[in-house]
Amino acid sequence: MADTTSLKKDVFIIFKDAVYQVVDFQHVNPGKGSAFIRTKLRNVQSGKVLDNTFKAGEAIELAELERKTVQYLYRDDSGFHFMDNETFEQLGISAELIGDKGGYLTEGQEVIVLFHEGSPLSVDLPKKLTLKVTEAMPAVKGDTASGNVKKEVTLETGMKIDVPLFIEQGDEVIINTESGLYVERAK
DSSP: OEEGGGOOTTOEEEETTEEEEEEEEEEEOOSSSOOEEEEEEEETTTOOEEEEEEETTOEEEEOOOEEEEEEEEEEETTEEEEEETTTOOEEEEOHHHHGGGGGGOOTTOEEEEEEETTEEEEEEOOSEEEEEEEEEOOOOTTGGGGTOOEEEEEETTSOEEEEETTOOTTOEEEEETTTOOEEEEOO
């Protein structure tokens, strides 16, 4: 058994006899009274999100997860498809379970899939990924005078992010997968 200090984003817990993913959490320490943790929990099976408040130090049950390294193959209408690197079996995971993380997947990329009792729950991505810029508008002279020093580009996965003006089409950029923000240009 763990306690509420183990709660953070993307942790899976057993709550009300079901597996829930912590979507968001906030530690609150009011001036009077004891501290508590306000959370948004997503039911892995139904997809419903609920708000719950835990007392600080309250016991919670973490879901036992199995991790498997898989290779991302492709995406279609039914979801994302992966190949198990050990058994070479194909595995399909719905777009709802993958969520925003699907925007970081490129064909052939190896990722870790989290399983609970044989069912896939989520994809565990590295904290930083390098992706190629496929579309970038040219920087216009004088843009910096207005304080607007960022522009939107499209990455090889189809995802759009804001980057500094000097990034051009064909450049590779490093992205923080937790925040979705530009980190730096790859060397």
